[in-house]
Amino acid sequence: MHNNTLIIIPAYNEELTIGYVVTLSKKYGDVLVVDDGSKDETFHIAISSGAHVIKHPRNMGKAQALKTAFKYAAEKEYEIIVCIDADGQHNPEEIPKLVEPILKDEADLVIGSRFLDGTKKKIPLYRRFGLWVLNTTANVSLNGTLKITDSQSGFRAMNRKALKEIMKINSNGYNVESDMLVYLAERGVRIREVPITVRYDVPNKHKKNPISHGFELLGGVNRPDRVQETIVPVYNAGFGSFHNRRRAVGLGASPLFRGRKGLHDPGRRSWNIHDNRNSAVRRRADTERAGKDGEGVRKGGMKLVRILRVAPDIYPYVVGGYGLHIHSLSLEQGRKGHHVEVYVISKEPGNEDRTYYSLQKFREIIRIWGNPISILYAFKLTKEWDNFDVVHAHSHLFITTLLAAILKQVHKTPLVVTNHGLVSQTAPKSINTIYNRVFGKYIFSVADSVIVYTSEEKRELTEWGIPPDKIKVIFNGIDTKLFKNTGEFKRKNIMWVGRLVPGKRPELAIAIFNKLREKYTNLDLKLILVGDGPLNGTTLNLVEKSPFKEDIIYLSFIPNEELPKYYSSAFIFLLTSTTEGLPRTVLEAFSCETPSVISKIPHLEEVIKKAGLMVEKNSIDNFLQKIEYLLENPKVQRKMGLIGRRKIEKHYSWDIFVTKNIKLYEALRRELR
Missing domain, CATH: 3.40.50.2000 (Glycogen Phosphorylase B;)
Structure with a gap:
């Protein structure tokens, strides 16, 4: 396999299968999961399985999920991009089969087809008929330039040439696969099919009624308004670099918060872009x-x-x-x-x-x-x-x-x-x-x-x-209704959240954690590092070089509604900045009953009083002393957490x-x- 390969997995409510698909896929390249507003544990399971995850704030459709992923792939200059569905129907072990024609320079886009080598016998009859209609329609749209047997396959691979053209397509919904073929064929992109196997006994079958889905696709194939010559705006969730896979080993192979549906209420949106x-x-x-x-x-x-x-x-x-x-x-x-x-x-x-x-x-x-x-x-x-x-x-x-x-x-x-x-x-x-x-x-x-x-x-x-x-x-x-103790078990987690910029000093947080792990070998200490910014690459290199990298969990972004679970599971919130205004992160931690250990910033002394500890700047030893004090005095830690919550309710209500x-x-x- 090519060492600069990105495997894209768009996912929506796929907690039963996403871990399996990610685990098998990451043998063949970096894995990017675009969580399209899932309400289940897809986000956490994907992270725990070793994927980089971009999460949409709400369900925006498969086309938008692919746009987000394609934009990311282009920015990071991946040479080969593979798309595979999250529901487990495709076998990730067949990824090399799709990539091979690209490596041999025989194709720019390779489609995994269910209809080659007799594999169509395993497809349910109603789907076989529907796919025949859709494939016929797509082939008519291609004006005889290409014969495609499986226009709706979500399992495909492409090179950068095909990716560059695909990013000019303005397509919505599930018909993105059809639009992609028509558009690329017209522009001389070399397209080839290879046989693949497909399972239809997966837990979450197709999320749309096959009849209504078929009409939707037929209405979209070859519509001229689906193509434009400028790159379409893509929702960018503000996620960071992906040069190294994030580490989630510190929380085990299982999801971080298994068995809990979290704070997300399907009836309440934390924010919406296009509604209302x-x-x-x-x-x-x-x-x-x-x-x-x-x-x-x-x-x-x-x-x-x-x-x-x-x-x-x-x-x-x-x-x-x-x-x-x-x-x-x-x-x-x-x-x-x-x-x-x-x-x-x-x-x-x-x-x-x-x-x-x-x-x-x-x-x-x-x-x-x-x-x-x-x-x-x-x-x-x-x-x-x-x-x-x-x-x-x-x-x-x-x-x-x-x-x-x-x-x-x-x-x-x-x-x-x-x-x-x-x-x-x-x-x-x-x-x-x-x-x-x-x-x-x-x-x-x-x-x-x-x-x-x-x-x-x-x-x-x-x-x-x-x-x-x-x-x-x-x-x-702070929104005290959102940011509150969610009842998560207080692990020996140290949490750091912030922009990865020089003034936040993420490198100091990693150095402090390394020293703590050296001393407390018997404690299950973890550092949860959440952030994105100019120092992304530098920070990831420090994580990789750490002798305790398996205990450092790097997350480039956590949706706002998910943060309270992380704060609640942490024993201490760590702030290493040289300067700050009044950091929301400290207030959010207090609101979730988690005390803070922070740099000495004069105007924060009154804020931190009795709810956390303040240390001299640039002193690792002083940070260690304060953190060790709380680790060895859990009753003090708990009391500070309660004081912090009361302080937020009284003085810092949103x-x-x-x-x-x-x-x-x-x-x-x-x-x-």
Whole structure:
């Protein structure tokens, strides 16, 4: 087999078979599972079996799952890509059979056919008839250029030439296999079939009624609107590198949380991208009726606010606290009836009407120290600024906020800036110093109001010369209904979550864990490392070099609704950053009754008090001392966990945070009148 092969497995509710398919497939290359919004344990079992997993927030269809996987394969420059179904019908041991014609340069796309060498006898009669109709239709669409015996086979292999063409196809639903053949044949891609075996006694049979599925496919074959000459936008869950398979051995061969369905409630979506379009239209109409006089419509006695949120990126396209914060705040404000629009910059521009708020993504032209820049973004912001009651920009460290500060001087709508930390964790120290002296101070001075999370941050900004009455301390909030102790057994897990950037120091977390494992040989210690970012490759190399790599579980991403289970199973949450604002991760851990051991950051002393321990920066020995204290004193650890939960409920409630933000907007609107 080729050593640069990616095996793609789109999966939806396949907990009974996904482990088997992944285990057999990974002998032939790297395995990528695209979990298309499963409500069962597919996600955890795939990880435990050794796959890299991208999880869609909801079921988006097989075509979208393949698009996500193809985009990933292209970005990582895999030479050979194999697609195989997750239900166990295909035999992964036959992967070499599909890859062989590509290695011999006899084909660009190879399809595994059920109809060669007499294997069709094993296919149920109704499926045999339906497939004959669909194959005939597909062959008619091919205009005699190619005869295909199994156009619907999901077991296929391709090279980079075929992948490049496939990414230009805009196809939806299960008819993606047919569309792929027609499109590639027209462009001279060499297509070949090889015989494969198929099982029909698998636990989860085809998820669609065969008759309705057939009509859906027939309606889609050879439709011209399914093809476009530009690469289609692909949902990107913000997942990280895949150069090394993630380690899940530390939790055994079984799923991490076997027997538990977790916190995901099928009746409640944590967020949606394309749902509720009609509600968004109604919200927009309501706010437009309010006019520009600042009065706003009322809902239950509350004046509704038109909010424009300005940020470089948003969850799930970026993994990290600020991206999730922006999404969650917009979601909750929209849920309360306010009209919320969010402007971000992306390599994949477009509009998304998410539940309770709308998102506009403007094309990125360049990125400097993590800061994306877009010309269209600037034009749109200038045009729309005064159509809103407030413009809310996040973090003075982003160029999007600097642009907002410049535009504020020629617009009347007030500008609010939330500080997410005074120092960048990606830019060099010298750049930080210059930027804050010149641009940081300018941004905070121009803003009508500045939100900070702690009194210490307010003191620092006051020393910069920012008027204290302009600075509002609003504690960051956590959804205590989602983030709570889920009752998982408290293992000796140490959890680290964050962006893989220099300021977060993931390498320190690995070094601390190595020292602990050297000392506590009899304890079943594990490090759960969750993150993505520029240091992805470096971090993975450190994991591989660790003498205890089998006990380090690296996860590039965990969906927000899954995080409470991981926090709840951890004994300690570890924060190794050199600087922070008010990290959501610490608050989330507290809310799940898990104490934290963190770097000494002055403005976090009050937050951490009695619910965790603080150590001197850059001192592995001090970190070890604090962690060992909690490991050897489980009663203290438990008491700190309970204090942390009470502290969150009293001071860091998400509802309180959202309400205080809205009250600030209303006060600024009154001042404007």
